[in-house]
Amino acid sequence: MATTPTPAPGPLRRTLRRAPGHLLRTVLALVFVFPIVFMLISSFKPDQQIFADLGNVKAFLPVGQLSLDNYTAVFDRVPAGRFLLNSIVISAVTVVLGIVVNSLAAFALSRMRWPGRRLLLALVIATLIVPFETFALPLVWWVNKLPWLELHGFQLAFTEGWLDTYRVQILPFVANAFSVFLFHQYFQSVPKELDEAARMDGAGWFGIYRRIVMPLSGPAVATVAILTFLPMWNSYLWPLMVVQDENLRPVMVGIQYFFQLNVSWGQIMAYSTMITVPVLALFLAFQRSFINSIASSGVKG
Template sequence: MTTVLAPTPSAAPARKASRSRRGKIAVQALRIALVIFFAFPIVFMFVSSFKPDLQIFKDLGSWRGFVPVGHISLDNYLGVFDRVPAARFLLNSIGISAITVVLGIFVNSLAAFSLARLKWRGRQFVLTAIIATLIVPFETLALPLVWWVNKLPWLEIHGFSLVLTTGWLDTYRVQIIPFIANAFSIYLFYQYFNSIPKELDEAARVDGASWFMIYRKVVLPLSGPAIATVAILTFLPAWNSYLWPLMVVQTEDLRPVMVGIQYFYQLNVAWGEIMAYASLITIPVLALFVAFQRSFISSIASSGVKG
């Protein structure tokens, strides 16, 4: 007679823990594989920025294209600054993007605060109109916008007096002011502000706080993830702007980094220098995302999925 031994009580939890551990390992392996796959273009760009053109084409199609082997030097980076005023382009883009982000956060958050926290007639219609503008591509507005900015007045300082001039073309302001207000940023702030309890407003109003004080001292300090998300989503279009500066800016000293790429396609194309220039203009974007990634992910998880 054969005796069948029942499994010990600890066997089932052990098998369950083992399957859970194998599942976690598989998920991590998949994540690493996806990171490697999507990082290939960036790695290739950075590695190629240190190689001469002949070696770049020689290493194509093999693992050597993703590894800094062969003739490695900083000649391409030195060539970038000799070929174009790269430092000036970088400073222009940093200044334009930073000012657009700061003013955009203030203007868009203030508009969203009015829509989300104040009660006034027609606010739902205004919100609907703002959201509706998201379906209009910028290319359809570019030419009318050029006509308008060429007609707008501006006060300039000449000596000790203010002079009223007409036209914003070929200036820094034409690259900043039209892009401060943004429908998506307003909507994102609106969604996030709605998630903050309105009882905080009522308590602050009882203590004698004005609405602007509530906005500045109650709502904004609780909106760090939304602010970080708007900062990233405002910085990226400002930094990557190409069509608009090409249309409205003629002076070389006012141009941003993206317009500078066309310099490398004139006369002899230097692919190593193109890779070096692309690496230089990619570093600020990566640094910004690394600095705000936690807040960005938190905002998308907490407010971006709300109905």
């Protein structure tokens, strides 16, 4: 690197100087998207053509016999629509419940005075160092023993075991220490004078939470929604162990099951595309909040 000050470079020189950096950035961009492009393109091709195109650039181009045959075949072979619906329901319910439950707790922890609040916050944050895999297997054993109250006709009856239900895929992931922490951090930045003003007007604590603090916390809600939705949509290990029933199966376990049926690669790519593109579309539409949310998990260290 030259250390002598250079005169202001002309436009051509500037372009030339920046060329290597741009080239590198572009090549890397190709490295990061080629498998996804390949998946997308191959999902429209018959198997023979996928294999024929492997040796050249056509593998990444929508050329040749393109059709939706792979997609229709997926729906013929497995209840893919049902899997999609299951994942949508499970993710959406967890996101909504998670926002409510964790923000309520964070509100009480950050804005109200009661004995034990500091200790509880410290305990909640301490749980972050324990990875899910540490207690996933005992949790399987435990949910298999948990009772549930069910209505049979007009009679309430206890049933044992939560395996093969929606609730076993939702409830363990509703309360989330990191979401509580994020809401707590954000609520600190909402001025407490607003609470007092509202109290003067006769608002109760719940009213302050619902009408003042939550409406001002859009970014925190978005972050928690994204950080809850992604792992729920992508969840694999947990439903693999607790769901056998095809009617309750989410998409990621569904694709593994479909994959093991040993069907055609074109169909596998079609299924993969179906469960990936909605998330990618969401990501591209809200990429700034996605990236900022995920980067915000960087402050927890």
